[in-house]
Amino acid sequence: MSQPQIPPPNPLVVHALLQPEKPAVIDDRPGGTATVWTFAELNRQVNRLARVLRDLGIRPGDKLVVCGQNSPAVVRAMHARAKVGATLVPLNYRFTPEEAAYVVDNSDATIVYADAEHAGLFERVRSDIPKVRHVVIFDGPPRSDQLDGDRMLATASDAEPPAEDYSAHPVSMLYTSGTTGRPKGAVRQATDPAALMALLQHMGHVPDDVYISTGPLYHSGPGGYLGVAHFLSNTAVLQRRFDPEDWLRLVATYRVSMTFAAPTPIRMVLNLPAAVKARYDRSSMRRMIANAAPWPFALKEAYLQDFPEDSLWEVYGSTELGVDTVLAPQDQRRKPGSCGKPAPGVEIKLFDENDREVTEPYHPGELYLRSVQNFQTYYKAQDKFDSGRRGDFLTVGDIAYRDEEGYYFICDRKNDMIISGGMNVYPAEIEAVLEHHPRIVMAAAFGIPSEQWGESVHAVVVPRPAGAPPLSAADVIAFAHEHLAGYKVPRSVTFADELPHTGSGKILRRVLREPFWQGHRTRVS
DSSP, X not given: OOOOOOOOOOHHHHHHHXXXXXXXXXXXXXXXXXXXXXXXXXXXXXXXXXXXHHHTTOOTTOEEEEEOSSOHHHHHHHHHHHHHTOEEEEOOTTSXXXXXXXXXXXXXXXXXXXXXXXXXXXXXXXXXXXXXXEEEEESSOXXXXXXXXXXXXXXXXXXXXXXXXXXXXXXXXXXXXXXXXXXXXXXXXXXOHHHHHHHHHHTXXXXXXXXXXOSOTTSHXXXXXXXXXXXXXXEEEEOSSOOHHHHHHHHHHHTOOEEEEOHHHHHHHHTSOHHHHTTSOOTTOOEEEEOSXXXXXXXXXXXXXXXXXXXXXXXXXXXXXXXXXXXXXXXXXXXXXXXXXXXXXXXXXXXXTTSOEEOSTTOOEEEEEEOTTSOOXXXXXXXXXXXTEXXXXXXXXXXXXXXXXXXXXXXXXXXXXXXETTEEEOHHHHHHHHTTSTTEEXXXXXXXEETTTXXXXXXXXXXXOBTBOOOOHHHHHHHHHHHSOGGGSOSEEEEOSOOOBOTTSOBOHHHHHHHHHTTTOOOOO
């Protein structure tokens, strides 16, 4: 007779029992009174939401869309999904209605949990998301046909729901754009605790760290590291909207020791006047984890002038494959341009264009890796998953090389992806929108150097023959704004009579892009 499965202990429940009065979440907005939830209070809040979700009919394996700027309520939802066995689908609140509706409908979500600031968005797209049974609004009043989450939570029990084993169900599905131009849901099971602890010990994380969210929690990096913080019983400081001076205020006030950051927000912090920076103590920072986009070496040097020398770490990874390499503080100046050595438990292989494994140093190849952190599949797109694998080794299409000491260097973008301000932007999606313009025959989008954003989106457009009013760059940008989230909109546009193509008809973005990058980075060939 089979024995009943005993669910693994929920870290939040353990922390609520062992250190109930330790702050778990701090939401300290400028000009207001800080909201502080201890681990005991956070667990009670999570229990209430879990019971509300169960009463609404959510079942293990159902998709729960969460949409909202950083807040305790979003953290509550991230934890509540574990107590009902749901799959968390974080939604980018910057999406246009068209983009948001696609992700919600494609995910087959049954419940949307959104803050009141975005209630109007879901009112607009309600008819386009027919599989959603309930839209629940928090931190404010709902619109028509939406449920008042605050009122439901106020009357819900905070008793611990029955502990069940939900390990067979995915924990999250983060949408990442693909070369087809449509976002794909990367399905993930629970992180292996032993593998996670090996990485955290390698990087020196400790239970008394204080984490700050330097970016939106819907992003795999800031959201994933919030999960890490609460796994270790760290206090998490939330910043609803990024502001560089206020970020420094929070770091100084709460003695923040750890964060995960794209280059753009840190560049904004470092560019503050010296007199402003001098007002805030930064000595508590022990682990600044550089990721989301490559940090230029000049940015690293500027960071090390303002923050502790031994605080800068860098990790290379992706939504699909997790943390894959780590560059420690002592190697930042010694190995400029490197993303480090394989993280604990990660195996890396490189393959050249002839499908042969690359074993020599300084020879580039497509990077494949094997790890228990790898995602399981793309939702409803198994073919896309299968096309990026060699047995147990997976790739997201990055080209890399290693040096004689085994340090890796990424030397090309995955599938022409643009990384602007730490956000992934894919050319095919932009091109598909622009080519719906009645006066555009064809378009190519790619990233060009940007001091502020790392890369900015540039479009080359082939207009229709003369006869219509002349098409201007402003016309193209205005059209894109109607159909794309702001960070995907081209910031510059040029015009051409034709675009370069391969023999099979694919646009040669590399040919269009190279003139803009001359003198900005060296490619390995």
